[in-house]
Amino acid sequence: xxxxxxxxxxxxxxxxxxxxxxxxxxxxxxxxxxxxxxxxxxxxxxxxxxxxxxxxxxxxxxxxxxxxxxxxxxxxxxxxxxxxxxxxxxxxxxxxxxxxxxxxxxxxxxxxxxxxxxxxxxxxxxxxxxxxxxxxxxxxxxxxxxxxxxxxxxxxxxxxxxxxxxxxxxxxxxxxxxxxxxxxxxxxxxxxxxxxxxxxxxxxxxxxxxxxxxxx
Amino acid sequence: xxxxxxxxxxxxxxxxxxxxxxxxxxxxxxxxxxxxxxxxxxxxxxxxxxxxxxxxxxxxxxxxxxxxxxxxxxxxxxxxxxxxxxxxxxxxxxxxxxxxxxxxxxxxxxxxxxxxxxxxxxxxxxxxxxxxxxxxxxxxxxxxxxxxxxxxxxxxxxxxxxxxxxxxxxx
Numbered sequence: 476x477x478x479x480x481x482x483x484x485x486x487x488x489x490x491x492x493x494x495x496x497x498x499x500x501x502x503x504x505x506x507x508x509x510x511x512x513x514x515x516x517x518x519x520x521x522x523x524x525x526x527x528x529x530x531x532x533x534x535x536x537x538x539x540x541x542x543x544x545x546x547x548x549x550x551x552x553x554x555x556x557x558x559x560x561x562x563x564x565x566x567x568x569x570x571x572x573x574x575x576x577x578x579x580x581x582x583x584x585x586x587x588x589x590x591x592x593x594x595x596x597x598x599x600x601x602x603x604x605x606x607x608x609x610x611x612x613x614x615x616x617x618x619x620x621x622x623x624x625x626x627x628x629x630x631x632x633x634x635x636x637x638x639x640x641x642x643x644x645x646x647x648x649x650x651x652x653x654x655x656x657x658x659x660x661x662x663x664x665x666x667x668x669x670x671x672x673x674x675x676x677x678x679x680x681x682x683x684x685x686x687x688x689x690x691x
Numbered sequence: 692x693x694x695x696x697x698x699x700x701x702x703x704x705x706x707x708x709x710x711x712x713x714x715x716x717x718x719x720x721x722x723x724x725x726x727x728x729x730x731x732x733x734x735x736x737x738x739x740x741x742x743x744x745x746x747x748x749x750x751x752x753x754x755x756x757x758x759x760x761x762x763x764x765x766x767x768x769x770x771x772x773x774x775x776x777x778x779x780x781x782x783x784x785x786x787x788x789x790x791x792x793x794x795x796x797x798x799x800x801x802x803x804x805x806x807x808x809x810x811x812x813x814x815x816x817x818x819x820x821x822x823x824x825x826x827x828x829x830x831x832x833x834x835x836x837x838x839x840x841x842x843x844x845x846x847x848x849x850x851x852x853x854x855x856x857x858x859x860x861x862x
Contacts, residue, residue, distance in 0.1 A: 536773065536784050536785065536788070537773070537784050538773060539768070539769040541769045542769055542770060542773070542826075545825075545826050551721075552720075552721040552722075554721070555722065557825065559821060559825065560825075560826070562821065563821040564773075564785055564790060566819070566821070567789070567790050567791060567819065568785065568788060568789045568790055597713065597714035597715075598713070598714060598715055598716040598718045598720070599713050599714070599716065653765075
């Protein structure tokens with residue numbers, strides 16, 4: 476009796492083709508899955524205890540980022556506004572709005588509001604806001620068009636490749652220091668070139684892509 | 692035997708897959724709750740606690756320099772102009788949206804108060820205005836006070852106060 480029936484050829488071919496297809500699918504998945512929005516959470520806006528709108532407060536009222544994110548120039552963390560900061564204005568305007576009830580409760584009970592994070596880096600990455608602000612990297616370079624956001628959504632992947640793409644060539648991303656918080660800043664003919672700013676602010680790229688800069 | 696190693700292999704693979712490639716480590720980030728903790732966060736400091744870099748007594752007024760005024764303008768535009776307006780007239784954006792109107796800095800009473808008064812208003816608040824002690828550093832408070840003085844001076848300035856070589860540009 477023959478071990479292989481005539482149909483064995485068919486099975487063999489089917490198995491080979493199947494294996495190749497499976498491999499191709501896996502390779503494709505490895506390339507594609509990390510960059511689809513579901514995984515990077517790009518454009519994703521987590522729900523917040525209060526539907527806070529940067530569009531109204533930043534573009535509408537013209538508030539500077541540093542009014543609320545008070546520590547962004549001096550510390551690694553930008554800092555979230557305390558309840559008292561909201562209450563500076565909302566003790567008088569919109570004082571009875573139901574939307575702001577969690578804020579009033581937080582003030583009365585002396586328990587901070589807990590905002591849900593939009594941007595988070597893994598713990599093995601070291602990041603510092605103050606150095607980027609001091610060297611003229613604008614908030615919108617990393618946080619997107621925040622002046623147009625009703626709910627804050629994530630504008631960048633925060634992948635290592637993204638950090639490196641700028642660290643290797645920061646010049647096109649720099650702006651004059653006094654414009655870092657402007658949400659709708661545009662380069663005009665009179666703005667100094669990126670190279671001039673690099674020299675001005677002493678930005679040196681030689682060591683900026685070393686692993687130890689971000690992984691300490 | 693073979694069965695057991697197979698089970699072990701599957702088990703170990705699953706365990707490995709559960710690792711979150713070290714994204715969560717024994718490093719406390721700002722605002723991060725201690726792992727598994729239910730406590731209200733952050734724990735309030737003791738009433739008697741002092742911040743690490745806090746100076747022991749308030750700084751005395753620094754000499755007024757151009758750098759101080761520039762710093763004062765920046766801090767004023769960030770923290771005060773939403774209500775008091777860029778020129779200190781009391782007509783900022785928030786006031787236009789219904790916030791009670793603060794007095795203009797150019798009224799006689801505020802022209803005649805010592806600069807210490809501005810420092811104290813920033814530190815302790817005034818009437819319905821909240822304290823800015825958590826937002827404006829002590830040395831910056833003097834910078835803002837100096838800038839308010841500059842705003843007051845420029846509101847009552849005339850052409851004769853401008854240096855002769857700059858007068859042309861204004862005419």
